[in-house]
Amino acid sequence: MQIIVDNGCQLEVKNTIKTASDQVFVDIRQAIVEGDIAQGSKISEAELAKYHGVSRATLREALNRLESCHLVERKANIGCRVVALTPDKLLEVYQVRTALEGLACRLAAENMTMTEINEVKALLNQHLSTQKVKQGESYYQEEGDLDFHYRIIKGSKNSHLIHLLCNELYQLIRMFRVQMGMNGPRVSKAFDEHLAIINAIESKDGELAELLMKRHIGASGANIKSRFNLETVAE
Amino acid sequence: MQIIVDNGCQLEVKNTIKTASDQVFVDIRQAIVEGDIAQGSKISEAELAKYHGVSRATLREALNRLESCHLVERKANIGCRVVALTPDKLLEVYQVRTALEGLACRLAAENMTMTEINEVKALLNQHLSTQKVKQGESYYQEEGDLDFHYRIIKGSKNSHLIHLLCNELYQLIRMFRVQMGMNGPRVSKAFDEHLAIINAIESKDGELAELLMKRHIGASGANIKSRFNLETVAE
DNA sequence: TACACTCTTATTGTCGACACTTTAATCTTT
DNA sequence: AAAGATTAAAGTGTCGACAATAAGAGTGTA
Numbered sequence: 001m002q003i004i005v006d007n008g009c010q011l012e013v014k015n016t017i018k019t020a021s022d023q024v025f026v027d028i029r030q031a032i033v034e035g036d037i038a039q040g041s042k043i044s045e046a047e048l049a050k051y052h053g054v055s056r057a058t059l060r061e062a063l064n065r066l067e068s069c070h071l072v073e074r075k076a077n078i079g080c081r082v083v084a085l086t087p088d089k090l091l092e093v094y095q096v097r098t099a100l101e102g103l104a105c106r107l108a109a110e111n112m113t114m115t116e117i118n119e120v121k122a123l124l125n126q127h128l129s130t131q132k133v134k135q136g137e138s139y140y141q142e143e144g145d146l147d148f149h150y151r152i153i154k155g156s157k158n159s160h161l162i163h164l165l166c167n168e169l170y171q172l173i174r175m176f177r178v179q180m181g182m183n184g185p186r187v188s189k190a191f192d193e194h195l196a197i198i199n200a201i202e203s204k205d206g207e208l209a210e211l212l213m214k215r216h217i218g219a220s221g222a223n224i225k226s227r228f229n230l231e232t233v234a235e
Numbered sequence: 236m237q238i239i240v241d242n243g244c245q246l247e248v249k250n251t252i253k254t255a256s257d258q259v260f261v262d263i264r265q266a267i268v269e270g271d272i273a274q275g276s277k278i279s280e281a282e283l284a285k286y287h288g289v290s291r292a293t294l295r296e297a298l299n300r301l302e303s304c305h306l307v308e309r310k311a312n313i314g315c316r317v318v319a320l321t322p323d324k325l326l327e328v329y330q331v332r333t334a335l336e337g338l339a340c341r342l343a344a345e346n347m348t349m350t351e352i353n354e355v356k357a358l359l360n361q362h363l364s365t366q367k368v369k370q371g372e373s374y375y376q377e378e379g380d381l382d383f384h385y386r387i388i389k390g391s392k393n394s395h396l397i398h399l400l401c402n403e404l405y406q407l408i409r410m411f412r413v414q415m416g417m418n419g420p421r422v423s424k425a426f427d428e429h430l431a432i433i434n435a436i437e438s439k440d441g442e443l444a445e446l447l448m449k450r451h452i453g454a455s456g457a458n459i460k461s462r463f464n465l466e467t468v469a470e
Numbered sequence: 471t472a473c474a475c476t477c478t479t480a481t482t483g484t485c486g487a488c489a490c491t492t493t494a495a496t497c498t499t500t
Numbered sequence: 501a502a503a504g505a506t507t508a509a510a511g512t513g514t515c516g517a518c519a520a521t522a523a524g525a526g527t528g529t530a
Binding site: 044045060076077078079080 | 512
Binding site for chain 2: 016018019022057060061064065067068070076077089092093095096098099100102103107158159160161164
């Protein structure tokens with residue numbers, strides 16, 4: 001049985017849910033990313049296990065994986081807390097992301113096939129048209145953006161890097177974006193940047209592709225950060 | 236009770252072992268890194284649990300953490316295998332490491348205090364003298380090298396990056412080095428490179444520091460790779 | 471012999487109960 | 501009343517047993 005994980009981006013790696021802890025992991029992950037479980041809040045194993053209808057052992061298995069995604073933090077004999085999104089943390093994560101996706105982009109310029117490149121270009125055109133129709137709906141923009149980044153990352157053909165970014169870092173980044181609300185004027189600008197990146201990749205210019213990707217992510221991070229500051233000032 | 240983890244580098248983050256699974260995790264990790272458990276071999280939960288005198292639940296907790304370190308790979312309903320060290324994997328890991336430690340080095344140039352910088356310089360002098368005495372003993376070289384890299388990484392002051400490198404990647408890198416046997420003519424060269432890096436950091440030249448660190452790691456990776464090829468050819 | 475199917479066996483996933491640690495509430499002492 | 505010790509409550513860590521799944525031996529058929 002193969003179930004496509006519904007985590008806000010259907011085009012992510014189509015995971016295969018085989019065990020109960022797989023399902024609980026995915027469910028809780030979504031709850032955390034979307035803010036249904038408040039950031040910084042403590043997680044009670046007994047309570048969550050009961051809620052999801054599984055034993056504590058199964059739930060703990062799921063918590064372990066959430067820890068691998070950096071979505072919760074555990075302390076021995078004390079318990080589990082949902083990660084807290086602070087401006088400092090945002091900066092840290094985006095510094096790491098920039099370095100890793102920059103690398104991925106350079107490798108993609110070396111390793112992507114013409115077919116893969118053309119698929120991405122077709123995808124961008126498609127995003128452009130739907131974006132004009134669904135203007136303002138940030139969900140589609142986010143999905144499209146994720147899709148683009150996923151394809152570049154996969155194009156690096158570095159499985160360790162792919163795992164690091166797609167499985168261990170991206171949900172945390174999504175959490176920032178979802179809870180900070182990434183949308184607004186950056187949407188159209190991001191689109192142009194995507195175009196420039198895939199063009200650099202097509203020209204096999206790894207150095208330029210890396211540079212553009214780093215700038216692109218830096219701009220995206222700055223955008224979220226500005227919202228952050230607005231919010232914290234508003235309180 | 237605070238126990239310093241003996242994993243070949245006493246100067247690593249001094250971890251606090253609180254639970255049984257902590258201890259089992261550290262023990263198995265060392266066994267894998269040092270090759271006592273063969274790479275690629277399947278891990279039997281029942282067998283290992285019995286060997287370490289704990290229940291399977293405790294052992295599984297340890298296996299989860301080993302998976303976070305990328306030292307084992309799990310498949311649902313099938314089991315756990317020790318990671319296999321291939322030339323491809325080496326390349327992948329070193330590409331990631333280069334990007335991350337390059338970033339760490341640039342941040343270190345921005346964030347390290349004069350005190351910290353001086354400590355590293357003192358450390359290098361100390362390594363130089365002991366190295367001359369203990370020439371040829373690769374253990375001291377490796378410890379010294381790890382120590383240097385740890386301090387730079389810590390100097391980045393980016394806790395996410397520190398965690399990623401020190402807790403999730405370094406044991407895997409150690410595994411490559413230990414099982415491939417990193418020593419020989421590179422030892423003294425690496426020392427000079429360390430010196431150049433800390434000088435760049437002292438000059439607050441983040442760009443240069445990053446470049447030098449990337450080259451340094453690249454050379455180290457190439458060194459291991461050459462041994463790899465020798466070995467695989469010899470077979 | 472090759473292939474498909476069944477059944478057995480071994481291994482992993484899951485459960486409920488118990489042991490230990492932490493936390494806080496209560497009681498004692500000054 | 502404040503500080504420290506004691507104890508009760510809640511929560512996490514660990515265990516042994518059972519259920520579900522996968523791998524392999526064995527059987528039968530073409």
